[in-house]
Amino acid sequence: MSWLFGYNKGQPAPPDVPGLPVPPPPLGGDGDGGDKNKPKDKWSNFDPTGLERAAKAARELDQSRHAKEALGLAKMQEETLHMEQQAKIKEYEAAVEQLKNEQIRVQGDERRKTLNEETKQNQAARAKVERENADIIREQIRLKAAEHRQTVLESIKTAGTVFGEGFRAFVSDWDKVTAAAAGLTLLALGVYSAKNATGVAGRYIEARLGKPSLVRDTSRITVLEAAKHPVKVTKRLFSKIQDALEGVVLSPKLEERVRDIAIATRNTKQNKGLYRNILMYGPPGTGKTLFAKKLAMHSGMDYAIMTGGDVAPMGRDGVTAMHKVFDWANTSKRGLLLFVDEADAFLRKRATEKISEDLRATLNAFLYRTGEQSNKFMLVLASNQPEQFDWAINDRIDEIVNFALPGLEERERLVRLYFDKYVLQPASEGKQRLKIAQFDYGKKCSALAKITQGMSGREISKLGVAWQAAAYASEDGVLTEAMIDARVADAIRQHQQKMEWLKAEGKGEGKDPERNPLLPHLQGTPV
Template sequence: MARVFTAAVTSVVAAAAGAEIAYADDPKSRATVSGFDPEALERGAKALREINGSKDAKKARVFELMRKQEDTRQAELAKKNAKYQALRAKHETSTQRLIYDEKKKLVQQEAEEKSKVARYEDELSRKRNKELLKMQEESSLRQEQIRRDTEELIQEQKRQTVMETAEVERGTIKVKAMAEAEGRAHEAKLAEDVNRRMLLVRANAERKMMVVRANAEREKWISAINATFEHIGGGLKAILTDRDKLVLAVGGVTALAAGVYTSREGARVVWGYVDRILGQPSLIRESSMARFPWSASSAASRNGSGFGDVVLNPSLRRRIKQLASATANTKAHGAPFRNFMFYGPPGTGKTMAARELARESGLDYALMTGGDVAPLGSQAVTKIHQLFDWSKKSRRGLLLFIDEADAFLCERSKTHMSEAQKSALNALLFRTGDQSKDIVLALATNRPGDLDSAVADRIDEVLEFPLPGEEERLKLLRLYLNKYITRAGEEKRGWFRNLFRRQQQTIRIRGVTEDLLEEAAAKTEGFSGREMAKLMASVQAAVYGSRDCELGSGLFREVVDYKVAEHQQRRELAAEGSA
């Protein structure tokens, strides 16, 4: 009985253990059972009830069976326990692995969080630094802009001050120049009055002397005339008393008068015919072509003055020499000539350059001005054709230079031209329609834009004559100083004019150095070559107006300043007139 009870207890315990194993193995049982399996207890209780109700034999077999079942169950429980232990170990291992993985993930997450925090802090720090740098740059830019604005304001104030100072200085110089000019004019007027009075005194004295001499001469001539008439009276008396002598004297006087009248009228007719054949047209102001063949060499030498009184820019001078050489070669090869146009301010040497171009190329030249055509009226066309007919008589070729061409060849559609002027222009266009082998047409103008388009179409080469630069002005000062001061009075005249001409006083030069000439060249900016010549002519006049006929640095500088102020005043008046 004790064994049966033990087996029942064992069965109950085994059932409880099996219930625990089943609980561990079955997740669903873990979800539904709190501690053990109640079926094992029921089986144990049932077994105990069967034991208590069975007989001995049956009880022995039952116990044996139960023992076997219990052993089997114990073996199964042992297996299940081992399996449970393995599962538990595996579970613990997986749990540890999960814990390790979770810890690892946690560490990684913490590292990532720390990295994100560090990156965020770094990004935030960079943004703060960038914003700080941007603020510093903006502050620097604002400070730089403020500094620039301040400097520009200061420079503007300086420029304004300089302009006001320059305006005051110009006004002062202008007032001073005007005052000096008025003073010189007053002095000149006083000197002129003194000279006039002296001349009047001298003239009165000379008139008295001349009266005395005239009286003496008159008495002398009266005596001679009386003696002559006495002789003539005696002769007339002899002729009148002798009839043959009277007829012979009247016939001789009549024949003499007829001969003189016939010779004069005949010479007038002959020379008129020769002048129509060989004469120079009235439009020509100056020419190297002589009226008659036997005087051609002298005429050419008389008119070929070249570059004596003109100083040109070196590049322009080289260009003129190149054109002269090309024109000479064109003439030698029988090719047609090319036409030129010279334009630039007045007094820059266009006429002299045309003369030099003709001389260097071996051509004759003729000078006319466009202002002479308009007064001719209806005769202008005839004169133009006569001019071109005459120009073809040159054996060497002719360079026809038309000065002030815009006065004659202006645009027909832009100006009000008379019919006569239009006809003259059309005549010139007709005669210059083709390239000529006899005539080179050279036009000079201050306004090239005013020329007619048909005239401009006939121009092959255009040369600009600018105002002389400082180096050219210095050369002009040297040239005209030598001409008007150093060699004053050396002009060659005929012996008859020199016989009655008073000897000119020599000008003494003191203090006019090269530095003074360079200073004058710098002051005379904007002067043309003609104005430089007039400047030195004014210096010569000022020297002749002085008492000792001496040119010093003070007088030279005074005249230069006066002419510079006068030039500036003319420019201002011209600007006001154009405005």
């Protein structure tokens, strides 16, 4: 290596090279005439030819085509390594975000620990008792029907014998004719009694086993349903009693209010007290129906859902149908939560001209059956326009709860809930054709909560379904941030259009649309 850097002992001093310092002359004269004992200069053995060769090699390497390719290849390798590191970071962020969602659910479960502890006791025994009671009831009905049939047959046989004897005696003895007439009277009485008894038995069976036509949905198990879906019914019997607020996102103040209602209802059920009737009002999609179902299941009751829009088309049959609903409700062993959705559709003021005579009669039947509080059923009304209720309806309400549109904090919880349910969980399980592009999920959920002002919980849940559908419709099944933004922008435009229609309807009726609970945000919603 000494040839490259120019260290050759015994060589003359190198010439001056530009950029290098000039070595000082040796002390003690020129050439080798100096004192040999003096130290030699450090530049005396430097050879510049090594530097010249190195500079020449560097210039040739710089001009070489392969050198540029090698530099480009090194650059590409560095970029690839950087992209791999970024992908790993995004995967870590996705895992952290999912962990945050899981922590939120865990915290919610901890807050509901008290209610969960109350709901876990005596479930298996209660289900067994209910099944045993159902078997006893069916056996009693069968025995009563057999007794009625035997009574009718014996009455006919006896009457026939008496009639024959009376007819023979008719031509021989007037006293026997009189006895025959009495027998005929007894026969008529027996037939009439059997007919009435059969009708009573039929209504009893219908009330016990049949679902009324006005009831759209119920958790109460019927014989027909048990025969059609035995597996489903068995699962329902052995299912755990749910938390009243599981899956329900409400404001802290409203959550505390409905939690107190749930605890009071459950204690009323256990102590066989009188149930309180509740009115829940507010815009559509704010969780009224969902909470009513959860309240019934938490309290160990059955629920039945009917809607006010089904009553008016029944005309004259509405009164009979309404009585059947309450007869059926009073036969429930577990207690029944009767939820009337869109209650203002038939519980309107009777003084108005818009209500027909048939609907007025049906309303009177409803008022008659709800005049006193019951330990058999609990009445829960839901309405978007409670101001239209007849005053007698207001008199039957014990508690009023306002389900308002979700605020910013509740909207963010809802967005995270449905993003996790419809996007993160299916993508992490790998069972469906759905993947997620790399972006900050938590930041995106917070941003969506801000721009969805005025939207209900149901509308936000539909956003989650729309995101999942967008991924399924794509070629590679990958949900990108741009796809999410497009679905949200479309949903906001539709929401604004609906609000404009509602605003125009309010003006047409001479109302102030700003006072309508469905119109909290008509303008200024960013897309």
